[in-house]
Amino acid sequence: MKSNLNLFFLAIALLVASCKQDQKESDKKEMVAQQFTGSQGEVKLITLDPGHFHAGLILKTMYDQMNPEVHVYAPDGADLNQYLQRIEGFNNSEQDPTSWNLKVYRGDDFFERMLSDKAGNVMNVSGNNAKKTEYILKSVEAGINVFADKPMVINADDYPSLEMAFKLAEEKGLLIYDIMTERYEITTMLQRELSQVPEVFGELLPGTPDKPAITKESVHHFSKLVAGQPLIRPAWFFDTEQQGEGLVDVNTHLVDLIQWETFPEQILSKEDVELISARRWTTDLTPEMFQSVTQLEEYPEYLIKNVKGDTLKVHSNGELVYKLKGIHAKASVIWNFKAPESAKDTHYSIMRGSKSNLIIEQGEKEAYKPTLYIKTKNQQPTAEILQHAVAELSKAYPGLDLEKVGDELWKVGIPEKYKVGHEAHFGQVTEKYLQFLKDGQLPEWEIPNMLVKYYTTTEALKLAKQQP
Incomplete structure (x- = not known):
């Protein structure tokens, strides 16, 4: 009897070991597939x-590494139709036409169908952000890489799901990356480069809440042109939920x-962030303004909660002051x-540096074109030092010069x-992501810093909502 029991337990142990080995082989095959x-x-x-026009802009150019057949999953409606029209416009462009072949699934079960079909190995999501974090996590669970438009999370409650997505992606050998186009704007790139030249910039000052070491301010407009056409925005764009x-x-x-310029290629953590203040305020739209950018004659039911009288109040503006590794920073939208x-x-x-300030302005006197200035302090650094620094930069960016104004x-x-414009930056980011896929990894600082970034933004909103 005892011998039979021993044989039974041995058989069970061998079966469990076999299952574990099969799972390891399965996991290995999945890794190889990626x-x-x-x-x-x-x-x-x-x-x-693809409810946001950014989804179309990554397909404004072709990439050798990307298959021209793109599978699209979306609910039927105006958002999808505008996306399809945009891609058709790129395919029929007189200058550098693309040749995308879209395979479209329309239906309210678009996400479930995408997961079951698994028709590709990289998922791009650029639309309504309410469920974006869930989409990212479940796509990773299904073994699909993620190339996401910002933001990947819009509230502190969903932040743990984003952390989970990155942890799971690492275990599965998948890459999650968000589309940070502004790193490719030439004045920002040169501001970062010059801040790393001690003879020109000195050291980054710690700053104060009233006079931060680094300030970034971005001004956007609801009514604009994209790819030469008036942009029609979906009504949900005006619902901040x-x-x-x-x-x-x-x-x-x-x-x-702020992270990329002040601490380039350094790994950051949530403990490096200290919020000081955050506030939010509305942009007010009349019914006529709303109609002109949405082509809708009435506010949808979900926007009524934000309508006072007949004015739509959109909490689209915000200001954050915080410290990052002891350096004061300010970000305003x-x-x-x-x-x-x-x-x-x-x-x-x-x-703000100990020897000079590096300033980007884009106002009327710059003809609304980003322009980089160096403001020296007490006649230091000298003209000779500045000219030498720009000459050195010209080795990487031929044609730079310096003018005293x-x-x-x-x-x-x-x-x-070098001034290729915002739309072209989407192609540049996509090329970078394709290289990461080929490398099989992101730079070691990218993932922790993405998480720090979204921790900062979501905690800033939580703080701002606490203010009267």
Whole structure:
């Protein structure tokens, strides 16, 4: 009897071991399936619910590594139709036409169908943000890489799900990456480069809440042109429970740049962040303004909660002051209805160093084009030092020059070839992500810093909502 029991338990142990080995083999096969070599067409893109025009902009150009057949899953309606029209426009463009072949599934069960079909190995999501964190987590659970438009999370309650998604992605050998286009704007790139030249910048000052070491301010407009056409925005874009407030939406870019410029390629943690103050306020839209950008004659039911009289109040604006590793920083997001004539979305930034300040301005005197200035202090650094620094930068960016435009104020001359514009930055970020897929990993600082970024934005919104 005892011998029979021993044989029984031995059989069970062998069966369990066999199952574990089968699971290991299965996991190994899944890992092998996720390896990219850079070969033509190996990246098979899935586009999920493309309700934001950014989803179209990543397909404004072709990529050898990306298969021209793109599977699209979305609910039927205006958002999907606008996306399809945008891609058709790219395919029929007279200059550098694309050749995307879209396979479209329309239906309210679009997400469940995407997970069951698993028609690709990279999912791009750029639309309604209410469920975006859930989409990211469940896509990773299904073994799909994620290339996400910002923001990946819009409230503190969903932040743990984002952390879980990154943890699971690491276990499965998958890559999650968000589309940080502003890192590719030339004046920002050069501001970062010059801040790393001690002879020019000195050291980054710690700053104060009233005079931060680094300030980023972004001004956006609800009414604008995209790819030469008036942008029709979905009504949900004006519901911050679906789109996200300014502090967690556009502010994602600003917090990212603050981290990227002040502590380049350094691993950050949540403990490095100390919030000082955060506030939020509304942009007010009349029914006529709302109709002009949505083509809707009435506010949908879900927006009525934000209507006072007949004015729609959108909490799209926000300001955050905080410390990052002891350095004071400020990030402000402002939404106006429409830009002045010839103007576009604008960016202002200042980095305060012990020897000079590095300033980006994009106002009327700059013809609304981003312009980088160096403001020296007490005649230091000298013209010779500045010219030498710009000459060194010209090795990587040929054609840069330097012009004195005021008392201790210098303008960095940047050739037009580097000013490719916001829409082109989406292609640049996509190329970077494709390289990461080929490498099989992100730089070691990217993932922890993405998590710190979204911790900062979501905690800032929580703090702002606590204010009277």
